[in-house]
Structure formats: C-alpha cells, structure tokens
Amino acid sequence: MRSRAITAVVGVFCLFCSVFLWAEDAPKAADAPVELKVANRSVMVFRATLLGEAPAFRVTRAKVVIQEALDDADNLNVTLDPIQNSYLVLIGAKRAFIVSPKDVDSVGTASVLQTAEQAAGNLRLVVAETQEARSLKLIxxxxxxxxxxxxxxxxxxxxxxxxxxxxxxxxxxxxxxxxxxxxxxxxxxxxxxxxxxxxxxxxxxxxxxxxxxxxxxxxxxxxxxxxxTRPWGESLNNYLLEVAGYLFQGIVGAVPGLGVALMIFFIARGASAFSKGILRRLASPGAFNWLNQETLQPTTRLTSLAIWLFALAMAYPYLPGAGTDAFKGLSVLIGLMISLGATSVVGQAASGLILTYTRTLRPGEFVRIGEYEGTVTELGMFTTRIRTGLGEVLTLPNSMITNTVTKNYSRTVQGAGYVVDTVVTIGYDTPWRQVEAMLLEAAKRTAGILEDPAPQVFQTALSDFYPEYRLVAQAIPSLPRPRAVLLSMLHANIQDVFNEYGVQIMSPHYFGDPREEKWVPREKWFSAPAQEPKEP
Structure with missing residues (x-):
C-alpha cells in the first residue's frame, strides 16, 4: 500500500511539473497583438508587453488619454519624443503611447522610427477628422x-x-x-x-x-x-486601385511573352506554307513513289499538323498564365483524356495512313471488304465509306479494313471500269465448250459489258458432281446501283441462253437422272404475271 501511495504522489508531481512547463512555454493570450483604433481610424498595433502593461491594457489606456486630449482642446499637435531605443508619441502635452522595438512587425522591414512616424501620422488624421466632425460647415x-x-x-x-x-x-x-x-x-x-x-x-x-x-x-x-466613415471609403478606393494595378501589371507583364508566342506562330505559318510548296513540287511524277497527287493532300495536312504542334509546344511557356497552377491542372486533365482515349484513335489513324500511302483503296473503285461490297465514296483518316449496289452507305473502321482481305474489282482492269464475275455449275453431261459459248453469249447480250477486253470463262473446279464455270468480264464505269442492275441483267441473260439451248442449270448432289430435263422452254418465259417487252 505504501509503495502504491508513493507512486501516485510521484505521478501527480510529474503531471504538475509538465503542466507548469507547458504554461511557461506556451504563448500567453494576454500578449496577443491588439489594434488601436480611434474614431474608426487605425492608429497602430501593439505587440509587446511594456512596463508590465499587456497590449490590451496599453490600447485601453491610449484610448482614454487620446479621448481626454480631444475633449479638452481642438488644435492639438502630435509629436515624437525619443526615449532610449523607443519613441514617445505625444498628443499635445500628454503621452498617448510608447512605440518600442518589440512593437515593430517582424515580417516587415520597417524600423522603430518609421513605425512611430506612421503611428503619429495616423493620430494626426484622427485629430483632423475629429475637428472636421465638430464643424457644422464641413459636415x-x-x-x-x-x-x-x-x-x-x-x-x-x-x-x-x-x-x-x-x-x-x-x-x-x-x-x-x-x-x-x-x-x-x-x-x-x-x-x-x-x-x-x-x-x-x-x-x-x-x-x-x-x-x-x-x-x-x-x-x-x-x-x-x-x-x-472615411477609412471605409479609402479602403474601397484602395482595393479598386490595387485590383486595377494588378490587372495592368499582369497585362504589361504578359505582353513580351505574348509577342514571342505570336512570333512563333507567324514563323510556323510561314513554314507550313513553304512545306506545301515543296511537297507540291516533290509530288510531280518521277520524284518519289509514295508521294503523288493522291497522297499529296494527306501528306500536306500531316506536315502542317506536325509544324503547328511543334510551334504550340515552343510557344506554350510564353503564353499568359502558362505557369499558373490552373493552367498546369488543365494541361494534366487534357493529357489524361488524350491518354485514355488515344488507343483506338491512334490505331484508326495509323490504319488510315496505311491505306492512304499503300493506295489499297481509291475513291470511285469497286471493292469487296470481307462480306461488304460496294464503291468507295470516301477514304478518311479514321473510317472509309462505301456505297453498295442497293443504295446503302456503309462506314467501315480503317483498322477492320487493314485486318481483312480486300478484293478490288477496279484495280486490274484495262482503263476505267471494274470487273464483273459470276459462277455457274453445270453437270458433266453437258459439253464444256457449249457451256463456255453460252456464257459468252449471255455476256454479249448484256448491255454495259465491254467487248474489249473480251469476256473469258474459266473452269475453276472439277467437283464431285459438277464442274464450276466462272465468267469474268469488264464493265464500263458506272454508279454502284447500275452495277447491281448489271449483275441482275447478266444472270437473267444466262438463264435465257441456257433455256434457249435446252441446257439444264442445276448443281445436283447426284443420285440419279431425272425423268425429264429441268429447263424452261421459250413459250413459258413470259408466263403470268410476267409480260413480254414490246419491241421498239
């Protein structure tokens, strides 16, 4: 029990000592700076305890002395009287307050004398405004x-x-x-x-x-x-002047940087125009294989884009506000957005450049991309548009085109035009020479198929039950819709020719010969509701 009591006493003593030491080291609330204001006019801020008087008590005492002096007389002189390293501020014959070195703001660069003179000047304004407030004429x-x-x-x-x-x-x-x-x-x-x-x-x-x-x-x-109320009005006017001065200094300070940025942009504009002229000359035949009239426009755009991006990067530090946190935050946000969304965009753009410079496709060519077939109407940076024979407009991503086998019907023809082909399968009991002759006859009857170069028939396969015949011809340039009509007319003429010669169009998985041949005689070609066209 005795040891526990001793331990408790020692603990209480240590706690008391720590609290006492903390109280000694902590700043006292009584020593906090206090502002002296008389008649709504700020005179001075007391920061030190002087002659045992805290700042709050010094302010109270100074107010009483100044108010008594103002009540006793109208014409009062405010003077300074040095005393050792401090200054005594006198209003008339009375001591208003003392300015000590500890009252000087440690943040500023003012001395004790400057602080005392400023306080004396503020006190003179108080005296003058008090006299003005007592004058009916001035009011x-x-x-x-x-x-x-x-x-x-x-x-x-x-x-x-x-x-x-x-x-x-x-x-x-x-x-x-x-x-x-x-x-x-x-x-x-x-x-x-x-x-x-x-x-x-x-x-x-x-x-x-x-x-x-x-x-x-x-x-x-x-x-x-x-x-x-004059101090309030002065503060409003001073604040407006400070804002105007700050804006004026900001504008004047931004002029040199803005001038440099404009100079960089003018240089970039000249370089872009110069590069256009150089590329136009290099696109002439015999200069470069990859640069021609087709690739001149995208190459010019890419070159101009690179020049302007370089100019923007060079002019960025000189733009007004480029060094502010707001501008930096906006730059980080834009960079983050570009990073998150640039994966697919860059891939599509790279695919567009590959299609442009390899000249895989050209506007006006009839192509087959995967399961889509039509005429190329627009070759863009990110997508390619084709118009099908049924009037549909398809927008295909360039990355899909580069990853798919593309069949171009317009690239290998002689002159302008496109290739038209179709496949029929006829049984082995029909002579192949007759089949080829009938296919060529059907191509000859189809308006729009050129005679030069002449259509050709190829036997592409000898299957188990029938050979495959492919008719290949060249058509005149036309819109996508007439090409679909052309194929329909060609297929119709093939059926008519085969029916005229009594040849059956059928690709059987052979089990046995039918009792009757499967073909349509001429007298049944225009069975109802079909109507025979009138001869002109």
Missing part, C-alpha cells in the same frame, strides 16, 4: 457633395437604361445589316435570329457590370466625405 459641405454624387449616380443609371433600350431597338436592324455582309458565296454564315439572344445577354451582362462599378465608386466617394 454640410460633405452632405452637399454626397447629395450631388447621388444625383450624378442616379442620372448615370437612368442614362444607361435609356441607352440600353435604344440599343435593343436598333440591334435587330444593325445585326441584319451586318450579318448579310458575312457571306461565303450565297451562304450566310450567321443568322440574325440566333445572334440576337446572344447579343442581348451580352448587353445585360455589361449593364450589371457597369451598375456594380458605378455603385462601388459612388459608395466609396460618399463614405470618404464623412470623417467617421
């Missing part, structure tokens, strides 16, 4: 100035409202007159009906900005007319 003059300022303020507001109404009445006519001049050919770039709401919103915003500025200036002027 009446201030009231007249405030009333005149209020009248001017209200007149400006009314004038602004009147001017806004006049502008809104004339705005439609002005916009209609100027928007009609903004034309490219016969196309009007801007419609006045869409521009009017935007212009009215801009005028509304400008009106309220002017109202706020006028109110701010009026309030600062009126408050500055009266002694008690």
């Amino acid at each position: 009446l003059r201030a009231l007249v100035a405030a009333a005149l300022a209020t009248a001017i303020y209200l007149a400006l507001l009314w004038g602004m409202v009147y001017l806004r109404r006049r502008l809104l009445k004339k705005l439609p006519e002005l916009m209609r007159r100027h928007t009609q001049a903004l034309r490219v050919g016969r196309i009007q770039l801007i419609d006045a009906n869409f521009l009017y709401p935007l212009a009215s919103r801009v005028l509304w915003l400008l009106r309220w900005l002017v109202v706020l500025l006028l109110t701010y200036e009026w309030l600062g002027f009126v408050l500055s007319r009266f002694p008690y």
Whole structure:
C-alpha cells in the first residue's frame, strides 16, 4: 500500500511539473497583438508587453488619454519624443503611447522610427477628422457633395437604361445589316435570329457590370466625405486601385511573352506554307513513289499538323498564365483524356495512313471488304465509306479494313471500269465448250459489258458432281446501283441462253437422272404475271 501511495504522489508531481512547463512555454493570450483604433481610424498595433502593461491594457489606456486630449482642446499637435531605443508619441502635452522595438512587425522591414512616424501620422488624421466632425460647415459641405454624387449616380443609371433600350431597338436592324455582309458565296454564315439572344445577354451582362462599378465608386466617394466613415471609403478606393494595378501589371507583364508566342506562330505559318510548296513540287511524277497527287493532300495536312504542334509546344511557356497552377491542372486533365482515349484513335489513324500511302483503296473503285461490297465514296483518316449496289452507305473502321482481305474489282482492269464475275455449275453431261459459248453469249447480250477486253470463262473446279464455270468480264464505269442492275441483267441473260439451248442449270448432289430435263422452254418465259417487252 505504501509503495502504491508513493507512486501516485510521484505521478501527480510529474503531471504538475509538465503542466507548469507547458504554461511557461506556451504563448500567453494576454500578449496577443491588439489594434488601436480611434474614431474608426487605425492608429497602430501593439505587440509587446511594456512596463508590465499587456497590449490590451496599453490600447485601453491610449484610448482614454487620446479621448481626454480631444475633449479638452481642438488644435492639438502630435509629436515624437525619443526615449532610449523607443519613441514617445505625444498628443499635445500628454503621452498617448510608447512605440518600442518589440512593437515593430517582424515580417516587415520597417524600423522603430518609421513605425512611430506612421503611428503619429495616423493620430494626426484622427485629430483632423475629429475637428472636421465638430464643424457644422464641413459636415454640410460633405452632405452637399454626397447629395450631388447621388444625383450624378442616379442620372448615370437612368442614362444607361435609356441607352440600353435604344440599343435593343436598333440591334435587330444593325445585326441584319451586318450579318448579310458575312457571306461565303450565297451562304450566310450567321443568322440574325440566333445572334440576337446572344447579343442581348451580352448587353445585360455589361449593364450589371457597369451598375456594380458605378455603385462601388459612388459608395466609396460618399463614405470618404464623412470623417467617421472615411477609412471605409479609402479602403474601397484602395482595393479598386490595387485590383486595377494588378490587372495592368499582369497585362504589361504578359505582353513580351505574348509577342514571342505570336512570333512563333507567324514563323510556323510561314513554314507550313513553304512545306506545301515543296511537297507540291516533290509530288510531280518521277520524284518519289509514295508521294503523288493522291497522297499529296494527306501528306500536306500531316506536315502542317506536325509544324503547328511543334510551334504550340515552343510557344506554350510564353503564353499568359502558362505557369499558373490552373493552367498546369488543365494541361494534366487534357493529357489524361488524350491518354485514355488515344488507343483506338491512334490505331484508326495509323490504319488510315496505311491505306492512304499503300493506295489499297481509291475513291470511285469497286471493292469487296470481307462480306461488304460496294464503291468507295470516301477514304478518311479514321473510317472509309462505301456505297453498295442497293443504295446503302456503309462506314467501315480503317483498322477492320487493314485486318481483312480486300478484293478490288477496279484495280486490274484495262482503263476505267471494274470487273464483273459470276459462277455457274453445270453437270458433266453437258459439253464444256457449249457451256463456255453460252456464257459468252449471255455476256454479249448484256448491255454495259465491254467487248474489249473480251469476256473469258474459266473452269475453276472439277467437283464431285459438277464442274464450276466462272465468267469474268469488264464493265464500263458506272454508279454502284447500275452495277447491281448489271449483275441482275447478266444472270437473267444466262438463264435465257441456257433455256434457249435446252441446257439444264442445276448443281445436283447426284443420285440419279431425272425423268425429264429441268429447263424452261421459250413459250413459258413470259408466263403470268410476267409480260413480254414490246419491241421498239
């Protein structure tokens, strides 16, 4: 029990010592800086305990002395009296307060003398404003100035409202007159009906900005007319001047960097124009195999894009606000968005470049890409559009085209045009010479198939039950829809020719000969509801 009691006593003693030491080391609330304000005017900030008096007590004492001096006399002189390393501020014959070296702000660079002179100057303003507040003539003059300022303020507001109404009445006519001049050919770039709401919103915003500025200036002027509210008016005016000065310094400071950025952009523009001329000369026949009239336009665009990206990277540090955290955060956000979405975009763009420079496809060529067949109408950076014979427009990703076998019906023909082919299978009991002759006859009857080069028939396979015959011909250039019509006419002529010669079109899995041959005699070609065409 005795040991436990001793342990408890020692613990309490240690706790008391720690609290005492913390209280000694911690800053005292009584030593906190206190501002001396007299008649709403800031005179000085006391930061040190002097002669046993804390800053709060020094402020109370100084207020009492200054108020007594102001009540006793009107014309008071404020002077400084040095005492050792401090200064005594006197109002009349009374000591107002003492400025010690510990009262000097440690953050600033002012000395004790400068701090004392500034405090004495503020106290002189207090004396002068007190005398002004006791003068009826000066107060009446201030009231007249405030009333005149209020009248001017209200007149400006009314004038602004009147001017806004006049502008809104004339705005439609002005916009209609100027928007009609903004034309490219016969196309009007801007419609006045869409521009009017935007212009009215801009005028509304400008009106309220002017109202706020006028109110701010009026309030600062009126408050500055009266002694008690003069510090508030001065603070408003000083704040507006500081903002204006900050904006002016920012604009002046941004001019050199902006000039360098504009110079870089002008150089980039000249380099882009120069590269266009060089590439146009290099695209002439015999210079480069990969650069011709087809690849000149995408090569020019890529070169210009590279030049402008390089110019943007060079001019970025000189742009106004490039070093701010907001600009850096925006750059990081844009970079993150590009990184997340660039995988598929870059792949599609690379595929588009491969198709362009390998000249796999050209606009106007008839191709088959996988299971899609049609005429190429547009070869873009990311997608390729083809129009089928049925009038459908298909948009195919370039990456899909590069990963698929592409059959081009227009590339290997002689001259302009495209290849037309079809496959029929006839039994082995029909002579192959007869089949070839009938297929050539059907091609000859089809309007749109060229005689030179002549159509050809190839036996592409000898299957278990029948040989395969492929008719290959060249057609004249035409739209995708007529090509589908051409194939339909060719298939119809093949059936007619085979029926005329009594040859059965059938690809059987052979089990036995039919009792009757499967062909259509001529007298049944136009059975109802079909109608025989009239001869011209």
